[in-house]
Amino acid sequence: MAARYITISDTIISDVDNGVLVIDQRMPSLRQFTQLHDVSMTTANNCYQRLLDLGWLHVKPQIGYFITQPLNKQSTPSYPQFNAQISKPKISQSIEQGLRGPFYTAQLPAELLPQETLSRCLRRASLRAGTALFAYPDYQGDIELRTALAGHFTQQHFPLKADKLVITNGCMDAVRSAIEITTSPGDTIAVSSPCFSGLLNLLQNMGRSVIELPCYKAQLDLDQLEALLQAKRIAACLFSANHINPQGFCLSNQQKQSIAELALRYQVPVIEDDIYLELSYSNTTPLPIKYWDKSGWVLWCSSVSKTIAAGYRLGWCEPGRFFDAYLQLRNVQFFGVNNIVQHTVCEFINTGHYAKHLKKLTTTLASHARQYHSVLRELLPEKTKISVAEGGMVIWLQLENMNSKTVLHEALKQNVPFRAGSEFTTLEYYQNCLRLNIGWPIVANEKETAEKQAQALALRAKLVILCELINANVAVK
Structure with a gap:
């Protein structure tokens, strides 16, 4: 009952x-x-x-x-269906760190981070670790942290073993090592389309080609994926399955299971970038592709960069059957991860603060999503399509006659940068799309300090400016 x-x-x-x-x-x-x-x-x-x-x-x-x-009752972006083809990634337009602003990078403001609690955890971790802090770190990662992570995810019905985890310097670092041990320069890697620009930049930097697979109606085109696997045209896959950046939706459990089964059937590694896994707007954390991997062909990567602090640069990988090669690479190239950061995160998890923080954070992000939808719906043309994220911290916006590169050019003059849609592909798609970070609040809460209220109002004013620039761009068409 x-x-x-x-x-x-x-x-x-x-x-x-x-x-x-x-x-x-x-x-x-x-x-x-x-x-x-x-x-x-x-x-x-x-x-x-x-x-x-x-x-x-x-x-x-x-x-x-x-x-x-509910947001899912409203108009959402459409995605192209196309025949997958090999292409070369290109480095997307770079904006200087100091000019990126709150809409540009998928990141939380400092006030949403558990700063005081983390400081206390750092002090306790330092006392507990003692002189061990001054030794070279274990290149697999601190056993206590690995045990804490394994326990944390096992409680979320995703069982992990501490001795199978490798600690890394963030999720992108984990992904890079996974690419390096499973592929070679010149190889082709399958990605979903649109694909996070940071991953495309990484593949370009590593000398890999890509095959983009259409991802529409919240489903990856698995028929094309299997055809490519049969033809032996790809060396590996690089997918996100939960709160995918930039769309925000999750693949179904059936699709996740199918991807794991395809990896086994064709013995092709699947590198899973699952950095947004724990930012679900509901009380249920989705399962990764890795959950259905019974043969070790999935290399699961994630981090605390989106949940605790990007500056900690702490992530991990469960590399499956590639464990020995992965660990050897980490030993030769990276010599371990900062000890004090590992001990602090371990303390944060073991004291129960991480679970409490996640519950509060995801509720806040869900509220932010409604705030942004409300403002965008109010100020943009009726035909504007806005993604309905199930979690994460980005919104994907689509408007038929918009040229997001042109809008970005004007927005930079107003110091309102964002990610243009064309950055998320190696093909000629998504020119009429853009991505916004929703980590920062744009509605003033009267219970907050005057300073925080002013920050929210100032950011809303920037969003209004961006909407005006979009409207002006569409009106010219």
Whole structure:
């Protein structure tokens, strides 16, 4: 039997679908809700939180809860279907670090990071480690950290073994090592399209070619993938499956399982970049492709760069059957990862702070997604298509007559940089698309400090400027 809060929230969802409750209608306060439904405050909180997570409610600070329409009910971007072909990656346009701004890089503002807690964990970790901090690190990674990570993901129904993990300097570093041990310069690697520009830049830098596979209707074209595998045209695959950058959606479990089975059948490695795995807007963390890998052909890579702090530069890889080669490469080239960072993250996980932080962070990002959707829907043409992310921290925007490169040229003059759609492909697609980071809030919360309120309002003003530039670009067409 379903919990009381689930039954009540399902009834509310049904009432919205049937027109009994209407969009923007104000809901009762939590105290009023407990009286109306004869439930405890805990049940009322759980009910409203579930409706918030599913997108049926939004909060106006200091005012109350209001009915809203889930993002998946709105117009979303369309993706091209095409025949996969070998192409050469090209380095995308680079913007200086100091000019990148909050919309450009998928990153959180410092105020959303658990700075004080991390500082305490660092101090405790330093005392606990003692003189071990001054020794060369274990090139596989600290055993206590690997054990903590294995336990953490096993609790999320993704069982891992500590002795199979290798600690790296971030996710991109983990991916780079995986590419290096499974392929050679000149080899061709299959990627989904659109593909994160950082991965394309990495492949170009490493001298690899790519074959882009269409990814539309939240599905990767596995028929083309199998045909390429049969023809032995690719040396490896490089995929993300959860909260994919830039689209934001997850591949289905069926597709993930199929990819793992194809890897085994054709004995071709699949490198999985799963950096956004834990940023699900719901309370459920999705499973990676690696979960269905029973033969070790999937090399699973991730990090804490998007969840704790990008500056920590700490990630990991579970390289499967390639473990020995992977570990040997790390030993020869990298000599381990900073000891104090490893011990700090280990402390953060083992004390339970990481799990608490993730729950708070994902709720905040889900709220940010609604904020950005609301503003973009209000200010951009009706035909604008906006991605419906299930997690992560980016939005993919598409408008038929827009040239995002031209908009970016004008936006840089206004100090409002973003990622143009053409950066996410080696082909001639996505000229009418762009990607925005939603890590920063754009709605002022009256409970926050005056400084934070001012920051949110200033960022919203920048988003308004960007929308004006987009509108001007479309009007010229």
